[in-house]
Amino acid sequence: MSKKVEHNIKAYGNNFTTMTPGPFAIKLRTCKIWQFIRFIIINIKMLVVVRKSH
Amino acid sequence: MARLVVLGGGVSGHTAATFAAKWLGSAHEVVVVTPNSKWNWIPSNIWVGVGEMSKEEVTFDLAPVYAKAGINYKQAKAVSINPEGSDLVNKPFVTIEYTLAGREGMTENVEYDYLINATGPKLNFGATEGLGDANGLGEFTVSVCTADHAVHANEEFQKCIQKMKKGERQKFLIGTGHGLCTCQGAAFEYIFNIEHELNKAGVRDMADLKWISNESFLGDFGVGGLHMKSMGFAVSSKIFAESLFTERNVDWIIGAHVNKVEKGKVSYELLDGSMGEEEFDFSMLIPPFAGVGLKAYAKDGTDITATVFAPNGFMKVDAKYDAGTYENWKASDWPKTYQNPTYSNMFACGIAFAPPHPISKPMSSPNGTPITPTPPRTGMPSGIIGKAVAHSICDRILQGENAPLHEASMAHMGAACVASAGKGIFDGTAAAMTIYPVVPDFEKYPGTGRDTDYTFGEIGLAGHWIKHILHHLFIWKAKLKAGWTLIPE
Ligand SMILES: Cc1cc2nc3c(=O)[nH]c(=O)nc-3n(C[C@H](O)[C@H](O)[C@H](O)COP(=O)(O)OP(=O)(O)OC[C@H]3O[C@@H](n4cnc5c(N)ncnc54)[C@H](O)[C@@H]3O)c2cc1C
Numbered sequence: 001m002s003k004k005v006e007h008n009i010k011a012y013g014n015n016f017t018t019m020t021p022g023p024f025a026i027k028l029r030t031c032k033i034w035q036f037i038r039f040i041i042i043n044i045k046m047l048v049v050v051r052k053s054h
Numbered sequence: 055m056a057r058l059v060v061l062g063g064g065v066s067g068h069t070a071a072t073f074a075a076k077w078l079g080s081a082h083e084v085v086v087v088t089p090n091s092k093w094n095w096i097p098s099n100i101w102v103g104v105g106e107m108s109k110e111e112v113t114f115d116l117a118p119v120y121a122k123a124g125i126n127y128k129q130a131k132a133v134s135i136n137p138e139g140s141d142l143v144n145k146p147f148v149t150i151e152y153t154l155a156g157r158e159g160m161t162e163n164v165e166y167d168y169l170i171n172a173t174g175p176k177l178n179f180g181a182t183e184g185l186g187d188a189n190g191l192g193e194f195t196v197s198v199c200t201a202d203h204a205v206h207a208n209e210e211f212q213k214c215i216q217k218m219k220k221g222e223r224q225k226f227l228i229g230t231g232h233g234l235c236t237c238q239g240a241a242f243e244y245i246f247n248i249e250h251e252l253n254k255a256g257v258r259d260m261a262d263l264k265w266i267s268n269e270s271f272l273g274d275f276g277v278g279g280l281h282m283k284s285m286g287f288a289v290s291s292k293i294f295a296e297s298l299f300t301e302r303n304v305d306w307i308i309g310a311h312v313n314k315v316e317k318g319k320v321s322y323e324l325l326d327g328s329m330g331e332e333e334f335d336f337s338m339l340i341p342p343f344a345g346v347g348l349k350a351y352a353k354d355g356t357d358i359t360a361t362v363f364a365p366n367g368f369m370k371v372d373a374k375y376d377a378g379t380y381e382n383w384k385a386s387d388w389p390k391t392y393q394n395p396t397y398s399n400m401f402a403c404g405i406a407f408a409p410p411h412p413i414s415k416p417m418s419s420p421n422g423t424p425i426t427p428t429p430p431r432t433g434m435p436s437g438i439i440g441k442a443v444a445h446s447i448c449d450r451i452l453q454g455e456n457a458p459l460h461e462a463s464m465a466h467m468g469a470a471c472v473a474s475a476g477k478g479i480f481d482g483t484a485a486a487m488t489i490y491p492v493v494p495d496f497e498k499y500p501g502t503g504r505d506t507d508y509t510f511g512e513i514g515l516a517g518h519w520i521k522h523i524l525h526h527l528f529i530w531k532a533k534l535k536a537g538w539t540l541i542p543e
Contacts, residue, residue, distance in 0.1 A: 005300065005301045008300050008301065008303045009300060014296075014305060014306055015296060015299065015300040015305075017296075018293060018296035018297050018299075018300050019293060019297050020297060020300050020301060021297065021301055026301070028514070029483055029513060029514040029515060030480065030481055030483065030514070030515045031515075032480065032515070035514050035515040035516040035519075036516070038512065038514055038516040039516035039519055039520065042486045042512070042516055042517065042520060043520065045488060045508075045510060046470040046486070046488055046520075048508065049468040049469075049470055049488040049490055049508050050434075050468075050470060050542045052467075052468055052490065052508065053434070053438060053467035053468045053469070053490075054438060054542065054543075
């Protein structure tokens with residue numbers, strides 16, 4: 001999967017100027033340990049916004 | 055004994071009615087008028103639309119829940135409001151038409167002391183030629199806006215998968231079906247869930263996926279986009295959205311007003327005035343929303359619909375409807391109490407209230423065609439507003455007519471949104487986002503219009519877990535099971 005995402009970029013097409021995630025960033029998306037940590041952090045961040053909004 | 059009548063038992067009306075019933079107790083009456091026998095957790099329709107959930111998992115019967123809550127439930131649709139009563143009746147009333155099996159078409163006048171209009175949107179498929187008509191969805195595209203639509207969408211989707219398995223290439227076109235649509239988030243979720251399912255079915259390489267929407271930039275979502283803190287930068291949602299579309303190999307057309315749908319083809323006009331056509335084998339296009347078409351009559355029978363409702367059919371509330379052009383828009387234009395300016399015992403919440411103007415900057419093509427997202431009112435604001443309105447009315451019933459009204463301006467509240475990008479306990483992903491405030495306040499937060507300390511987003515499996523947990527939590531809450539009041543909107 002190394003640089004698979006980069007291959008989706010079309011020169012001077014719609015997506016030529018965007019950023020694309022590398023293999024490490026993509027792996028982290030579904031890495032269970034990392035995502036468990038993110039789960040806790042995102043929940044805290046969301047609860048803060050929910051509290052501010054009620 | 056006072057009577058509160060709530061029109062619409064969706065996200066906003068159900069929240070308002072259930073809290074009002076709890077706060078008022080049996081000394082007063084809460085009536086819910088809503089045409090469906092089942093409550094639907096609409097966000098999970100996306101998963102029904104790709105075969106990952108059944109209709110039964112996203113709906114439940116309303117009658118036992120309302121019986122438990124002591125709510126008088128009328129399975130009917132409201133047709134008109136007489137806020138001053140009529141020649142024959144002194145009290146204000148709503149005319150309803152039953153949809154309940156066995157009583158279909160029968161009408162009744164339901165008197166009220168207070169009224170909440172939470173009728174949500176009319177799915178206005180008829181606004182685009184070929185997308186549908188007055189009866190609803192047309193034959194060329196699918197929809198995920200209702201649970202039944204989503205079941206049908208999945209049936210068509212599965213047929214495409216079978217074709218791809220037999221070696222037939224398929225083109226998927228997902229997005230918005232008109233220049234004035236909202237709810238881009240739902241289409242966003244659907245296209246990435248489709249992509250995820252195609253991968254799972256092993257046919258991704260046989261599919262071309264394309265997004266078409268009325269947003270002037272990808273990631274606008276009808277809220278003018280948002281800036282999120284990431285890696286020390288304040289990064290526009292445009293960058294993140296384009297990145298995700300590129301990563302998942304989904305091409306896009308933006309700034310598009312779809313003006314015609316035919317079998318296997320849409321025609322559209324772009325913001326630069328050019329016209330185009332796009333072919334498809336499978337297409338899900340969100341329709342534009344309008345008010346559900348309630349009428350209003352004065353005591354003498356005069357039609358006062360234009361006094362009570364905005365031209366788009368949504369109910370007028372305490373918003374500034376004469377704010378003028380974009381340059382003059384302010385956060386304070388947005389309603390706070392959702393009270394109708396003419397009739398103080400009438401309120402509107404959720405999608406049913408008329409917003410003062412869009413949130414995204416309005417744009418039109420050189421031909422004069424408006425192509426601009428209309429403002430979304432997602433689940434969290436709809437719930438919070440419903441609860442605030444219920445609170446105001448309960449205070450007035452219990453403490454007297456002068457009790458102060460509760461406020462819930464979208465310019466002062468944030469929203470947490472989790473947009474699914476594929477379902478799976480270990481391989482699912484979702485974009486978890488918070489936005490604060492929903493309506494940007496460029497005076498308070500110059501530049502981005504939002505507080506970037508409370509506006510963030512990231513995509514990953516954690517987001518999917520949250521989305522799945524929220525599915526169960528919100529259905530639990532809507533069923534009024536133990537501790538339901540502790541679950542925030
Ligand atoms: C596919 C899809 C996915 C979505 N995903 C998300 C998401 O992930 N997160 C999120 O926050 N939001 C999401 N939304 C938006 C969310 O569903 C809405 O914000 C929310 O449903 C609005 O609540 P409401 O009560 O105003 O309208 P609704 O929930 O639509 O309720 C309106 C109710 O009024 C009833 N009604 C209609 N006409 C009448 C009448 N004449 N008389 C009486 N009752 C009537 C309807 O039957 C319905 O029960 C999604 C929307 C869609 C379509």
